[in-house]
Amino acid sequence: MIFWNPLESILVMYAHIVLTVKNKKYFENRELLFQMSLINSRLHFENLRLIINADISFVIYPRFLCQFLCHGKLFRNVPMTEYYKKISRSINMIFPIKAMIFDADGVLLDSLSVWKELGKRYITDLGYQPVAGMDEILFSMSMEQGAAWLKSRFTLEYSEEKIVMDLKARIRKYYFEEVPAKSGARELLQCLAEQKIPAAVATSSPREHICRALERNGLLSFFDKIYTTSEIGESKHSPKVYFTAAVALGSEPSRTLVVEDSLYALQTAGKAGFLTAGIYDALGEPDQEQLKKDAYIYCRDLTELQNHIFTENGGNQR
Template sequence: MPVQAIVFDLDGVLIDSEPVWEEVRRGYVADRGGRWLPDTQDRLMGMSTEEWASYIATDLVDGVTAEEVAYQVIDQMSQRYEDGPPLLPGAEEAVRRMAEYRPLGLASSSPRALIDLVLGKLGVDGLFRATLSTEEVDRGKPAPDGYLVVAAQLEVAGRDCVAVEDSSNGLRSAHAAEMTVVAIPRPAHPPASDALALASHVAKNLDELTPELVEVIHR
C-alpha cells in the first residue's frame, strides 16, 4: 500500500521549542524552591500535559497541584510564542511540500492551546486535516495512542503513514503505532540509540523530507 498520510510531531521537528520548554519549566521549579533532577528534561520530553504537570507537582515542587503547574507553565509558554514561535529551518516549506503530496496530521505532546497558536502563527493550520494533543488521549508518548487517533481521524491505518519525529519517546510512539518513521534528531537532545534504531531513515534536517524519500523508505 502506498503512503497514505504524513504525520508530524511539533516540538523539535517544526519548532525549536525544547529549549524554551526547559527554560520555562526550570524557572517555574526554581522560583518555587523546587529541585531539578539530572534526568528531568529527558523524562519530560514527550509527556502529555497531565503527565508532566503531575510529575513536577509530585516530584519537583512542594505545595502545588498539577492543575496549577499546567496553567502557569502553559501561560508562560503562550507569552513566549506570541512574538512568533522558534521556527526550525525549512519547517514551513516542508509542511507545504508534503501537504501537496499527501494529507497531513500532527500528533504533539504540546497542549491544544499551544498547537493552535503555533500553527496559526505559521499560517499552516489549514494544511493539517487532523491535529491532536496527547492531553486528549489516555496515554502520552511513548504510548502509540496519539498517533493511532490521528491515523483514525485521517481514515488510514497506522502502517500506511509516515511519521516525522525527533525524541526518543516520539520515535517509540510512532513505531508502536506501526508507522514508518523519519527521525530528525536535535543535537541538544539526541534520542537514545535504541529509539533511533526504530527509524527507517535518519535525516539531518527538514530539507531531506520529500515525497521521493518517503516513497523509498515506506515499507
C-alpha cells in the same frame, strides 16, 4: 537485467524477485522489507524465501543485511540505514506515502528550549541563583513535581499550586508569542500539499498551545487534523493517537509516515506498523544512535526528510 547472487537470489528487471530472508516473522509482524507499489504485484513464501512477482517499481525498507549489485556497484553487508541511503541514491525507487503524521515539539516547532529552561528562567526572574544541573532534574518531572522541587529547593513562599500556575502562564506565553517553526517545515508541508498528501499532528502538548504556534508561523492551514494525547486519553506509549489520525486521513499504517524526535514515540508507531522517520533535535532524544537504528528514515532536519521523500527516491508516487 540485473543479477545478484549472495543468497541464492536473482533480481530481474521485470516480473520476478527472489529474496532469502532470515526470519519470516519480519513480514508477519508488518515490519515489511518490501512494499510493492503496484496493485497487480503478488507476494508469497516458499520456506524462508520471499517470492515477489511484479514490475521493478518497489521500495526496499532497511531491515536486513545483504549484498546488492546495482548499476555495477556492489554493496556488501552494509548496515541497514546506510544500505537504504546508498540504494536510494542508486535506483529510482518509489516511496509510497499516502499520509503523514507529525509530532509538534522538536519536529515542527523549535520549542523544546522552553521546557528545558523553564525552571531556570522562573527562578532567575524571582531573584534566585539557579543550581547546576537543575535543567536536567526538572526536564524529566511533571509540572506538579517540578513545582514541589522548586519550592523545596529554593524555599519559596508561594504554594505549589501558585508555582504551577506561573509556569503554565510562561509556557502559554512562549507558544503564543515566541516559539519558532523548525527549519524546513514550511517547505516540506508545501510539498505535501502540492502532492495532495494529507497531514495531521499528533502531540502531547495542549491543543491551544500547538494551534496558536502553528498559526502564528503560518503552518496550521497545512494540517487536516490535530490530535492531542490528552484528548485521546492515552500517551504515546500507546499507538491510539496514531491510529486515530491515520483513520481520519484515510490511510493505513503501512502507507503512513510518522515523524518523531523521541525514541519511545517512534518505537510505538513502528511496532504498530507505521513507517517512521526520526528527526534530530539538539535538546531532544539523548539516544540518537538508537533513534537512528529504529527509524526507517533518520534525518538531521526536515529539509533532509523532504529530499528523501521527493528527490532521492524519484518523487513520491501514490
